Amino acid sequence: MTPLANYLLVSALLFSIGLAGALTRRNAILVLIGIELMLNAANLNFIAFWRYGQHPEALTGIMFAIFSIGVAAAEAAVGLALIISIYRHYKTTNLDQIDVMRG
Amino acid sequence: MPDEVTLSFFILDVLTIVGAAAALTLRNLVHCVLALVLAFLGLAGLFLQLDAQFIGFAQILVYVGAVAILVVFAILLTRGTESTSQSIVSPSWIVSSVIAAAVFGVLAWTIQSSMASQHPLPPQPEVTVKQIGDALMSRFALPLEVIGLLLTAALIGAVTIAMQEKQGEK
Numbered sequence: 001m002t003p004l005a006n007y008l009l010v011s012a013l014l015f016s017i018g019l020a021g022a023l024t025r026r027n028a029i030l031v032l033i034g035i036e037l038m039l040n041a042a043n044l045n046f047i048a049f050w051r052y053g054q055h056p057e058a059l060t061g062i063m064f065a066i067f068s069i070g071v072a073a074a075e076a077a078v079g080l081a082l083i084i085s086i087y088r089h090y091k092t093t094n095l096d097q098i099d100v101m102r103g
Numbered sequence: 104m105p106d107e108v109t110l111s112f113f114i115l116d117v118l119t120i121v122g123a124a125a126a127l128t129l130r131n132l133v134h135c136v137l138a139l140v141l142a143f144l145g146l147a148g149l150f151l152q153l154d155a156q157f158i159g160f161a162q163i164l165v166y167v168g169a170v171a172i173l174v175v176f177a178i179l180l181t182r183g184t185e186s187t188s189q190s191i192v193s194p195s196w197i198v199s200s201v202i203a204a205a206v207f208g209v210l211a212w213t214i215q216s217s218m219a220s221q222h223p224l225p226p227q228p229e230v231t232v233k234q235i236g237d238a239l240m241s242r243f244a245l246p247l248e249v250i251g252l253l254l255t256a257a258l259i260g261a262v263t264i265a266m267q268e269k270q271g272e273k
Contacts, residue, residue: 002221003112007149008214010116014123014142016207021127023199024192029177030127033139036170037123040146043158051153056228059238063246065158066239069165070250074257076170080177081261087181088267096193 007048015041028086028093032079039072111152119145130191132178140171154227157235 015038022034043065050061087093122142129135143166150159193199239247 003224004219004222005214006112006116007153009211010119010149012207012210012214013120014146015210016203017120017123017127019206020200020203023203024196025127026189026191026193027132029132029174029181030135033126033135033174036139036166037126037142040143040166043162044146044149047150047153047155047158051155051228052222052224054225056225056230059230059235062155062158062230062235063238063243065155066161066235067246067250069158069161070254073165073170074254076173077261078257078264080173081265083177084180084265093181094189 004048004052007044011041011044011048014038014044026094026096028083028095028098029080031095032076032083035079036072036076039068039075043068112149115145115148115152118142119149132182133175136171136174136178139174140167143167143171154230157230157232 018034018037018041020034021037022031025031025034046061046065046068050056050059050065053061083093086098090098092098119142122138122140122145125138126135126142129138143162147159147162147167150156150162
């Protein structure tokens with residue numbers, strides 16, 4: 001097995017773990033953590049393909065990963081603010097108990 | 104040399120996967136975040152091993168330094184109601200696990216059968232932080248501006264959402 005396939009497999013496994021966590025856990029914060037793990041798996045793919053690509057001096061993979069980290073940070077901030085706001089209202093962060101949109 | 108690379112890759116690999124799996128299976132939320140930090144550190148190590156030093160250190164700064172702390176704050180602010188007798192997974196967890204396993208199966212099969220993953224390792228690229236800064240200021244100037252605007256809007260939005268809306272009510 002080639003090194004690139006190794007990295008891609010780790011990334012695929014990380015993505016699947018994040019997906020399983022985001023789909024199965026009841027706590028909203030852990031769903032957010034699962035999404036973060038999926039974004040990180042994508043970053044690992046960007047960097048692995050950049051390193052094993054034909055033109056690493058073009059820096060496209062690095063740039064994409066930088067912007068992806070920035071977007072993930074913004075997403076985490078807004079997501080956690082939403083969870084805190086929902087908790088104030090419902091007094092719970094369990095997703096199956098938050099089932100009405102009426103305020 | 105190849106043996107060392109394989110060994111360190113294996114260690115980082117196990118660290119990342121075990122951390123991620125523990126982060127999403129443990130019952131105590133604070134333990135989950137600690138396992139998540141472990142997974143982020145393993146990922147940063149993988150980035151360093153791929154000669155992307157800047158991304159590796161940015162990963163440590165942003166994820167271990169900021170996102171993990173933010174998650175800890177959110178957990179501590181929303182604590183107190185979760186009862187220990189309740190199940191930690193949703194009722195439809197079997198279907199969800201099957202979907203995740205199927206996604207991994209398809210991805211792994213594609214990677215194994217793909218020609219793109221057969222590339223040999225090219226020589227180590229010379230990437231300095233100066234080059235990254237030059238590229239950010241010339242070729243990627245517009246995306247940089249957009250991400251700055253996005254971060255500003257997201258942080259103002261986060262503060263607005265999390266602020267107490269009616270002071271007299273509480």
